[in-house]
Amino acid sequence: MTSVDLASVDLGYGTGEPVLRDVTVSARPGEVLAITGTSGAGKTTLLSAMAGLLAPRSGAVTVAGDPLGDRDAAVGRGVVLIPQENGLAAILTAAENISVAVIATGGSPADARRRTADALAAVGLAGQANQLIEELSGGQQQRAAIARGLALRGEVVLADEVTSELDAANRQKVLELLRAEADRGATVVLATHDPEAAAVCDRELHLVDGAATWARG
Numbered sequence: 001m002t003s004v005d006l007a008s009v010d011l012g013y014g015t016g017e018p019v020l021r022d023v024t025v026s027a028r029p030g031e032v033l034a035i036t037g038t039s040g041a042g043k044t045t046l047l048s049a050m051a052g053l054l055a056p057r058s059g060a061v062t063v064a065g066d067p068l069g070d071r072d073a074a075v076g077r078g079v080v081l082i083p084q085e086n087g088l089a090a091i092l093t094a095a096e097n098i099s100v101a102v103i104a105t106g107g108s109p110a111d112a113r114r115r116t117a118d119a120l121a122a123v124g125l126a127g128q129a130n131q132l133i134e135e136l137s138g139g140q141q142q143r144a145a146i147a148r149g150l151a152l153r154g155e156v157v158l159a160d161e162v163t164s165e166l167d168a169a170n171r172q173k174v175l176e177l178l179r180a181e182a183d184r185g186a187t188v189v190l191a192t193h194d195p196e197a198a199a200v201c202d203r204e205l206h207l208v209d210g211a212a213t214w215a216r217g
């Protein structure tokens, strides 16, 4: 199973001030780890480092004990990112977005069809499979992005504010789906500023003033 570890990591952009300093955290298989903090605290930044999108200025990011590397390497290790702004192609359908991603990560066309249908059904979007993303509501787009993340069956699932546009029932469903990912052995990390979402996670790392502290460790 695949843990993600940050050891004494400093993160920032370009030559700017560091966003986060000296972060040490281990995200473990079978658990859902919440990353909390106010807007701008660095939640997306931390997930970007875990996803291979942002190299640390110092310290180490490892996956199952090996250096994580860049985003391509992370994808190869099964690190799935469900981004805050959904990352879907607006002019493809919900099903196409998911199938393309499954095939790009080595799934067969038959796998892609089955996993796409299952994932869309899981988030309550079976009826929207053939609608263009640009024709879906914000919350439906968010659920389509979650479906894509689920369909990829990651070793590590990084979910960035994936409940922000959802009503209570859908938020509950999505939190249950993330729990199910952990139950099948995935390492799940959820960035959120929703205290109720954080409360159902196993541990909570809180970001404030550039530092990470355990709210529940």
Ligand SMILES: Nc1ncnc2c1ncn2[C@@H]1O[C@H](COP(=O)(O)OP(=O)(O)OP(=O)(O)O)[C@@H](O)[C@H]1O
Residues within 6 Å of the ligand: 013, 016, 019, 037, 038, 039, 040, 041, 042, 043, 044, 045, 046, 084, 193
């Ligand atoms: N690409 C970038 N270039 C420069 N600075 C950035 C970049 N992305 C984020 N930042 C800065 O890093 C800091 C942390 O941003 P980040 O997006 O990680 O916060 P967040 O906790 O995810 O916020 P939110 O809850 O609003 O999504 C902010 O000060 C932001 O301006």
